[in-house]
Amino acid sequence: MPHLPDLTPLLSWYAAHKRDLPWRATKDPYRIWISEIMLQQTRVEAVIPYYHRFLAALPDIGSLARVEETELLKLWEGLGYYSRARNLQRAARQIMAEHGGTFPRSYEEIRALPGIGDYTAGAIAAFAFGLPCPAVDGNVLRVISRLSCYEKNILDSSSKKELTEAVRSTIPRDAAGDFGQSLIELGATVCVPNGAPHCDRCPLANVCAARREGRTRELPVRIKRGSRRKEERTVLILRIGDRVALRQRPRSGLLAGLFEPLTLPRLLDANEVGEEISALGLTPLHITPLGEAKHIFTHIEWQMTGYEVILDDACERRLPEGLLLAERDEIDRLFPLPSAYRAYRAFM
Ligand code: ADE
Secondary structure (H helix, E strand, C coil): CCCCCCCCHHHHHHHHHCCCCHHHHCCCHHHHHHHHHHHCCCCHHHHHHHHHHHHHHCCCHHHHHHCCHHHHHHHHCCCCCCHHHHHHHHHHHHHHHHCCCCCCCCHHHHHCCCCCCHHHHHHHHHHHHCCCCCCCCHHHHHHHHHHCCCCCECCCHHHHHHHHHHHHCCCCCCCHHHHHHHHHHHHHHCCCCCCCCCHHHCCCHHHCHHHHCCCCCCCCECCCHHHCEEEEEEEEEEEECCEEEEEECCCCCCCCCCEECEEECCCCCHHHHHHHHHHCCCCEEEEEEEEEEEEECCCEEEEEEEEEEEECHHHHHHCCCCCEEEEHHHHHHHCCCCHHHHHHHHHC
16 A cells, blocks of 8 residues: 555645635535535536535425426536436435435445445545545545655556555544545645646645655656557466576566566467477477466556476576576575566466
8 A cells, every 4th residue: 555644734734725615614415415526527616606506496305306307407507417417316316215315424325326436425424424434536646646656557446446545544533524625625726637736835745755756747647548558478487397487577677677487579379389489499398378367567568378388308408598497486585576477477
C-alpha cells in the first residue's frame, strides 16, 4: 500500500480556504446525494443553479419518487447523461419501498442503490453521516498519488483500490466528512488537474513526495488501456537435469538487471520452438507447452506462451553466451525474477 504522510493539516486548511458551496451547508443525505450525482460529469459552477432549482421542485425523497419523468428530465435538461436522473428516481423509489422513505445510513445499503458507485456511496456516508468511508474521485486519486509518489496507472482498478485503502487508513474518526471534502477541495483548487499544481499554497507541500522529488508534473500516471503496446513473448524454460537456464536482462530499460528464462519476441508453436532451439545448436529431448499468460506493465502488455524444453546433458557446454544454469533453490535465493514470469515460475 502506498505510504501517506500525516494529512491532518488538511482540516485547518479546509476550514480557512474552502469554497462556500451550497451542499456543504447541509448534512441532509438527500441533498448531498443530488449534489454528488450532478457533480459527476459537470463543473461545480454549472451545477449550483441546477442544484437549487432541483431541490426547490423536489425537496425530498418522496417528491423525487413521485415526479413525472418528463418533469424530472426537464429539471435535468442541460446537465446531460440522463440515465443519472432516471437512476435517481429508481433509487428514490427503492428507498420508499425498502427503507420506509428514510435514506439508509450504512455504506453497504447506500452502495446498493441504483446509480451509486463506490465514490458516491463513500461521499454520502462520510459527508452526511460522518462515517469513516473514503470518497475517492479523480481529484483525490491525483492528490494521493502525488503525496505518495505513486507510480502505477491510476486508471487501473487495482490502483484505485490500493489508493482507496491508503485513504481509508488516514481518515480521522471525528472529522470524516470534512476530511473527505478537504481532499476533494485540495484537488480542485490547489493540486489541480491541468497545468502545474499550486504547491506554494498547499498545506501538505512539505510532506509531499512528488514535490520533494520534483515529479508533480509526471504524476499521476494515467494510461488508457488502448494505449498500451502489446508485445508477444515465448518463454522457454530450458532444463538440463535439475537446473534451468537463466540470463540477466540489460542494465537499463524494462525490468533492468533482473533475471529471466530465454524469451523470444514472438508467439511460437511447439514445432517452431524445436527449430529455434536446434538453430541455437542445442538438442531438445522433449518440449512441453506450459500455456498462455499475460502481464500488464504501465506502457506495455506482454502476451506470453511458455514451453519447458528438456535438453540433452551434453548441451551444457554449448549453451549460448549469457545463459547460466541454476537449481531451483539457487533461483529462490540468488536470482531476482520479474513477476511478469509468475505463470511459469513453478516450472523453474
Ligand atoms: N466534486 C465532487 N464532489 C464534490 C464536492 N462535494 N464538493 C466540490 N466538488 C465536488
